[in-house]
Amino acid sequence: MKIACLAGDGIGPEIMAEAKKVLAALDIAGIETADADVGGVAYRNHGHPLPPETLELCKAADAVLFGAVGDPACDNLERHLRPEQAILGLRQALTLFANLRPATMFAGLEDMSALRPEVARQIDLLIVRELNGDVYFGEKAIRTLPDGRRQGFDLMSYAEDEVRRIAHVAFRAAQGRGKRLCSVDKANVLETSQLWRDVVIEVSAEYPDVELSHMYVDNAAMQLVRNPGQFDVVVTGNxxxxxxxxxxxxxxGSIGLLASASLGETQTAFGTKGLYEPIHGSAPDIAGQGKANPMAMILSLAMLLRHSLGLDAQAARVEAAVAKALADGVKGADLGGSANCAEIGDAVVARL
Amino acid sequence: MKIACLAGDGIGPEIMAEAKKVLAALDIAGIETADADVGGVAYRNHGHPLPPETLELCKAADAVLFGAVGDPACDNLERHLRPEQAILGLRQALTLFANLRPATMFAGLEDMSALRPEVARQIDLLIVRELNGDVYFGEKAIRTLPDGRRQGFDLMSYAEDEVRRIAHVAFRAAQGRGKRLCSVDKANVLETSQLWRDVVIEVSAEYPDVELSHMYVDNAAMQLVRNPGQFDVVVTGNxxxxxxxxxxxxxxGSIGLLASASLGETQTAFGTKGLYEPIHGSAPDIAGQGKANPMAMILSLAMLLRHSLGLDAQAARVEAAVAKALADGVKGADLGGSANCAEIGDAVVARL
Ligand SMILES: [Mg+2]
Ligand SMILES: [Mg+2]
Known part of the structure; x- marks a missing residue:
């Protein structure tokens, strides 16, 4: 089982070090890791934010653990050389089309949310977002109409195979969680959504153990405020x-704790090939000072173990250790605590 | 000044009666009201949910005060005869393109919100939504691609004149409030949004007293949770x-208290012609029992006084009376209180 570790810029290296510490402590037989440059550091060392050797390593690996990219020193580079392009390049090269974003309230952190504690406490959901289609990638332009008016347009669309593959990812994710899937669309107004809904219902026949429901997007935005605890897995378009x-x-509330996964169609011997990264950025202002909170990086590793390596029990062990550390008051500066990056990593390892 | 009063179905007549009570108590010189059937009751009396005589009355009026439509007894009618079609017909006939939705937290009702009281207490915003364009009204279909796959598509678009007229409505609304306007789009990805943003900036030159900002829609959804108190007026697409x-x-939280306005291009001698209605529905289950809360209807009247009749001071007087009644504990069953429909109307009148 090969994991490509791309630490990247800013706080990337320090949080990656803690994730590796956790991985080492799990002592899983047959895991190999290999490092490569990505982002601004890759540009400086190799002239490109996603050098060929990094890309080859990622292609050969079962999963990619990704820190963060982004470096103010690169802001004046041409767009295709900027650090942020690396993640887009990787998504494309690895044909990653499914973005998984868990949102989970950890005990003791209810104060971080603007929601009432009794509402926030219930949050334990996973959003599965399609990443390659929809109105973001359709034909688009600002044009001049025959009567001289300017018009902006963007074509929203989904084809049935695009919906089918993201639906399978979502149903499988629901099987590994609470077995409830809510598909969010706007089928009362949009034909794209009507096809989306039709195909999701077709795919549901293969997952009789998962309870499927449908919700309009405006209602979903309301329900996420009123009672986010009602959701298990949500699947929706880009x-x-x-x-x-x-x-x-x-x-x-605690954005610094949130992990994410981007999955593709490639199946490894152990699961689905994917890329895993915290949703926070490279935080150049605090880079190299040991102040970063590595928990989102460590939780990204847990997602990697679950989805790409099929190691559900180990993933749950890591997540429980993070939750235990938080419940014990181990908090970084982002959560109002004083633990530094290495201390947080050690605290998680101690609770594995 | 002529107001067409369309009470409609379900609780419509009882809440309309209270709004009229408030209007009478204001004793404004020169106001005439006229009633007409709409919705299910209009279908039963005239064979159509929006009979010609109702439409003519609305066309001749300066403003339309609208109760609610919707009647389970009409669920089996052909679509064009269903009560809900009346509101679509009125929007079209009166060319209403701007939907104004205030969201205001009244003192004493913080418990109705899932947000923390200190967050919820700050909410006092107005969302101005374009109602006639965008991806809801573009070319759309489910088609079969040359390779045999089904595809759903919907064309998103805005032309500059469509953006310009809604921008003017929003800037004028901001002038009447806190003089801050936030335009919400997704200009980093969508060309429709880029044109939207360009035109809003062009229009802003005519409103130097209003501070304009821009926000991406995903960030707006976050900020509405984190700190909704930061917004004054928000303008965005459909x-x-x-x-x-x-x-x-x-x-x-307290949906039963929310009013709305739909405005068109027609200027009356006193303001902008429009249609005003509570956002709650006809609630057939409690109709005719005096249990309905007429506050959203009364607040819709206040919006009518402000936007169509230019009577800002009277509008503020009505809103203050509603707020006072709530602060004094006058609450309908929807807010956990015991005041009936007429008692709430009387309580508002007593506090004018
Ligand atoms: Mg809606
Ligand atoms: Mg986003």
Whole structure:
């Protein structure tokens, strides 16, 4: 089982070091890791944010553990050389089409949420967002109409195979959780959504153990405020997923703790090939000072163990150790605590 | 000044009666009201949910005060004869393109919100949503691609004149409030949004007293959870407005208190012609029992006084009386109180 470790820029290296510490402590037989440069550091060392050797390593690996990219010193580079392009390049090269964003409230952190503690405490959901289609990738332009008016347009669309593959990812994720899947669309108005709904219902026949429901996106935005605890797994398109996953993150409040996965179609011997990264950025302002909170990175490792390596029990062990550390008051500066990066990593290892 | 009063179905007549009571108590010189049937009751009396005589009355009026439509007895009618079609017909006939949805937290009702009281207490915003364009009204279909796959598609678009007229409504609304306007789009990905943003910036030159900002829709969904008190007026397109206005309503919690306005291009001698209605429905289950809370209807009247009749001071007087009644504990069953419909109307009148 090969994991490509791409620490990247800013706080990337320090949080990656703690994730590796946790991985080593799990002492799983047959795991190999290999490092490669990505982002601004890759540009400086190799002239490109995603050098060929990094890409080859990722292609050969079963999973990619990704820190963060982004470096103010690179802001004046041409767009294709900027650090952020590395993640887009990886998504494309590895054909990653499914973005998984868990939003979970950890005990003791209810104060981080703008929601009432009794509402926030219930949050334990996973948003599965389609990443390659929808109105973000359709034909688009600003054009001049025959009558001289300017018009902006973007074509929203989904084809049935695009919906089918993300639906399978979502149903499988639901099987590994609470076995409830809510598909979010706007089928009362949009034909794209009507096809989405039709195909999700077709796919549901293969997952009789998962309870499927449907919700309009405006209602979903309401329900995420009123009672986010009602959701287990949510599956939706690229645009609605962009909005709802950010809303759900904010419902939790502690953005610094949130992990994510991007999965593709490639099956490894152990699961689905994917890329795993914290949703926070490279935080150049605190880089190299040991102040970063590595928990989102460690939770990204847990997702990697679950989805790419089929090691559910080990994943749950890591997540429980993080929850225990938080419950014991081990908090980084982002949570109002004083633990530094290595101390947090050690605290998680001690609770494995 | 002529107001067409369309009480409609279910609780419509009882809440309309209380709004008229308030209007009478204001004793404004020169106001005439006229009633007409709409919705299920209109279908039963005239064979159509929006009879020609109702439409003519609305066309001749300066404003339309609308109760609610919807009647389970009409569920089996052909679509064009269903009560809900009346509101679509009125929007079209009166060319209403701007939907105004205030979300305001009234003192004493913080417990209705899932947000922490200190967060919820700050909510006092107005969402201005474009109602006639965007991906809801573009070319759309489910088609079979040349390779045999089914595809759903919907064309998102805005032309500059469509953006310009909603921007003017929003800037004018901001002038009447806190003079801050936040335009919500997704201009980093969508060309429709880029044109939207360009035109809003062009229009802003005519409103130097209003501070304009821009926000991406995913961030807006986050900020409505984290700190909804930061917003004064928000302007956005049809799809994003659909999502965000419902989310904002839920942030307030007490949906039964929310009013709305739909404005068109027609200027009356006193303001902008429009249609005003509570966002709650006809609630057939409690109709005719005097249990309905007429506050959203009364607040809709206040919006009518402000936007169509130019009577800002009277509008503020009505809103203050509603707030006072709530602060004094006058609450309907929907808010956990015991005041009936007429008692609530009387309580508001007593506090004018
Ligand atoms: Mg987003
Ligand atoms: Mg809606």
């Amino acid at each position: 645009l609605f997923g962009d909005i709802l996953s950010d809303q759900a993150s904010m419902c939790v | 799809l994003f407005g659909d999502i965000l206005s419902d989310q904002a309503s839920m942030c307030v």
